[in-house]
Amino acid sequence: MFKCRMSALTAAVSIALLSQAAIAAEEQFFPILSYRIGPYGANGQSFFGGFVDYLNYVNLKENGINGVKIVWEECETEYNNAKGIECYERLKDKAKVSTGPIHTMSTGVAYALIDKAAEDKIPLAMMGYGRTDAVDGSVFPYAFPLVTTYQMQASAILRFVKEKEKGSLEGKKIVYLYHDSAYGKEPIAALQEEAKINKFELTLIPVAHPGNEQGAQWLKIRQENPDYVVFWGWGVMNQTAIKAAQKIGFSRDKMVGSWWAGSEEDTVPAGDAAKGYMSATWNVAGKDVPLIADIEKVVYGAGQGNLGDTSKIGTILYNRGVSAAVLSIEAIRKAQEKYGKGKAMTGEQVRWGMENLDISDARLKEIGATDLLPEIKTSCDNHEGSGKIKIQQWDGTQWVVVSGWIEGNKGLIHPLFKASAEQYAKEKGMTPRDCAKEM
């Protein structure tokens, strides 16, 4: 009798646990390692606000991804590597059940998580940042430097400058002014190769973190008298550079920044000095994009908007947060096509989705995201999927796109990262995947 009762109890508990697991499985979890406070909090608020708003939008508008409700948990990293790892450790157990890709919006945190995420089989998205050589999916199966890498971005900026100079950079002087960190150093190899090919003189000038004092660097630039300054800044370094350029009388329309130096947060504090300054981007600002307008209507209309300050809707970083979420959701949709519609996807499955993304202009139009992303087509040996950027210019009040899509020099850059990835695999004692077998 006692035995019988025990087995009934065990069965009941098992059923309860199983049904709970089934409920949990119908939810797609997103671990969000965000930063909304601290030195770069203003940037993080816009980006992660856009990201969360799109997740909410999919829930409200489409009842989730093919019926799978999206849930998420945020952890504040303050853009601090140690806190980023702590947040990852805190959320990874939940992410092992089902997960969307992790976006850290921090090169430092992304670097710190590359190996851990691969070990835990959780995909790590690094849209426009992180390790360039992670494009090679045979060595970095779980890391995705989507849209553009630092090296491809630098190469594309030079292509833009070259076009402005009527197709030749020969004999020109270009200064590369950069944040003295992994972020700033990443494009150097690409720029040096470009300098050899295009026969321009390249001068490297680093700036110590945080970059709120650049007097010496800009006096050096004045002495060099370059034709262009290619600029890899972040946070206060951006406004300081723009103001310092004004101080020495260097024309702002000869300065082209990376996308980290191309948001309203970078130009507004510099006031009139920022007029004419240019930067890379892959998404437009404004609410003219149908998806952005619809998010405002649907999500904020339902009183579920993530931003307290709604004036951030439509800013460069807000729209970029939406673009990051669009890519993430599209990857999960792709994974569901293979592993079962209406099911929550695990990290491994989402990784497959990210590696097989094929987002055409038609698809972007369908979801109202035209101008938020270039076309993306990823594969095992290309986790970047695009390599294209646009150039935008600050007109004193807003960013205006001044170019079409520009692709970096793939023939030059891809062998560089391939060699770097091979070196990484050797150092780690890894055997790269055979991408031919993944087709």
Add this chain to the structure above:
Amino acid sequence: MQFFLEVLISGLLSGVMYALVALGFVLIYKASGVFNFAQGAMVYLAALAVVGCMEKGAPLWLAIILAFVIMTLFGIATEKFVLRKLVNQPPITLFMATIGLAFFIEGLAPIVFGSEPRALDLGIVDEPIPAILDAWDMVISKFDLVAAGIAALLVTTLALFFQYTRIGRALRAVADDHQAALSIGIPLQHIWAIVWGIAGFVALVAGLMWGARNGVQFALTFTALKALPVLIIGGFTSVPGAIAGGLIIGASEKLAEIYLPPVMQSMFGGNFGGIEGWFPYVLALFFLLVRPEGLFGEKHIDRV
């Protein structure tokens, strides 16, 4: 030679900006023997208060007055709620309290005034003075000259205040020994409230100048990092020392940034530069070895 002079002058003028922040540290240290970790946060709060009031429609002059009132009230509140309970505690306890205060300000200020980076236009353009540019081909910014003038005025006023006023003497007495000062009837609470109020005013001036230069944003709290080596070199207790330390740090870091990397590159290869972050600290370390009290600091002698 001309380029050397240009770098030197630019460095000296940058040093004045560091000295503006260092002055706030000196004031608090002079009056209470406490290293105020929250000084950088106070610079941030003051600048945010100005742009916050301007966003509510106040003109610049009124916003500055309102920010001054806010900083004074903040000083009084700090004395009442933080320092009063810590009289006669070891300096490390007071130092720890200021760390807490820094986090408190860094959290509260953006909630009240917003965290968006904003421009602050004081009406002084940060552009080269054409006459100097034409005559000597040197870039000297109008803004930097104004900042230097303001710093000189501030230092003179504060030095005279500490030396010749009753409150100034009381401040120095309190710094030497809280208990002894209390025993001869110096009102410690009032003195601390006054000095925190003045430090708030200095933070406001620093916040205005740094905010106008780089925008008003969280990174203003980092200005404190530039002030630390200035204090070590100038001495924690000397108002003129803050200026001297600022000038030394400003000039030496700029000259080092320009002239050291090529030497290091020829010795070790690779690409050097971006040494402004650590060079002032190495210089300060050298001063600590040869003159631990700083150039103008008071020598501490204990009778044994």
